[in-house]
Amino acid sequence: MSNNKRALWMAAATCFALSLSCAGSTPMQADPGPGSKDPIQPLLSGPDAVPTPPPHAGDAPLVCATGCSAATTPTNQLSEHDFLVHLDSWAREELHQDSLDLDTLLFHRQRSLELLQKFGTRTLSSAHQAHLQRELSRDRALLEVRLIAQSGEMRMHLLPRSIPLGEKQHIEPEVCADFTPPEISGTIQRTGQKHLWARL
Numbered sequence: 001m002s003n004n005k006r007a008l009w010m011a012a013a014t015c016f017a018l019s020l021s022c023a024g025s026t027p028m029q030a031d032p033g034p035g036s037k038d039p040i041q042p043l044l045s046g047p048d049a050v051p052t053p054p055p056h057a058g059d060a061p062l063v064c065a066t067g068c069s070a071a072t073t074p075t076n077q078l079s080e081h082d083f084l085v086h087l088d089s090w091a092r093e094e095l096h097q098d099s100l101d102l103d104t105l106l107f108h109r110q111r112s113l114e115l116l117q118k119f120g121t122r123t124l125s126s127a128h129q130a131h132l133q134r135e136l137s138r139d140r141a142l143l144e145v146r147l148i149a150q151s152g153e154m155r156m157h158l159l160p161r162s163i164p165l166g167e168k169q170h171i172e173p174e175v176c177a178d179f180t181p182p183e184i185s186g187t188i189q190r191t192g193q194k195h196l197w198a199r200l
Helices: 003-011 080-091 100-107 109-119 126-136
Strands: 013-021 140-148 154-164 169-171 184-190 196-199
Touching: 080 100, 080 109, 100 109, 100 126, 100 184, 109 126, 140 184, 154 169
Parallel strands: none
Antiparallel strands: 013 140, 140 154, 169 184, 184 196
C-alpha cells in the first residue's frame, strides 16, 4: 500500500447508518433532528449510546484468523421460565417507556416467537400485543457506509441496502475512488427496541 493510500485510511472517518425494518415495510429511520444537513443519521451515535455487544456462545471456538464475527450469538438461549418472567413483567410496564424486559424479548427474537406460539400473550393488553408483534416482525436492517477523508472528500460509499439481521454479510461498496474496493463483512444484531449492534 502506498503512503498516500495508507494516510487516507488512517485519516479517514468511517460513517455508517443503520435503521430497522421488517419484510415488505418501510424502514424505521432515525430522526435527523432540526437543522441537520447530513443525509447519514446513525441510529446509534457516540460512545454512550452504543449498547453492550451480544456475548459469544460459550461453546463457539474463536481464533484470531476468524475474528469475533465468526462466533454465533446466543439469541435462542432464553429459557421458558425467563421468557414468561420478562413477558409478564413487561405487561405491567407503560407501553412506550424503556424496558429491559422488552429489549430481552426482542434480542431473543426467534425464541420469543416460538414461545409465544406455545404460551400465548398471557396478560399482555391488546396495545402491548400489537406493539410486540410489530417489533418482532422487524427482521432486517438498512445499512449505509461511507469512508470520508480528512479533507471532507467521500472516498468510498456503500449505498443503502436492506440486509437480514443476525446473518454474516460480505459486501463490496458501489463507489470507491483510486484504491481497491474493500470487502465490508460483518453481522448486524438487534440488541433492544432502539438499538442495533454491528461488527463490520
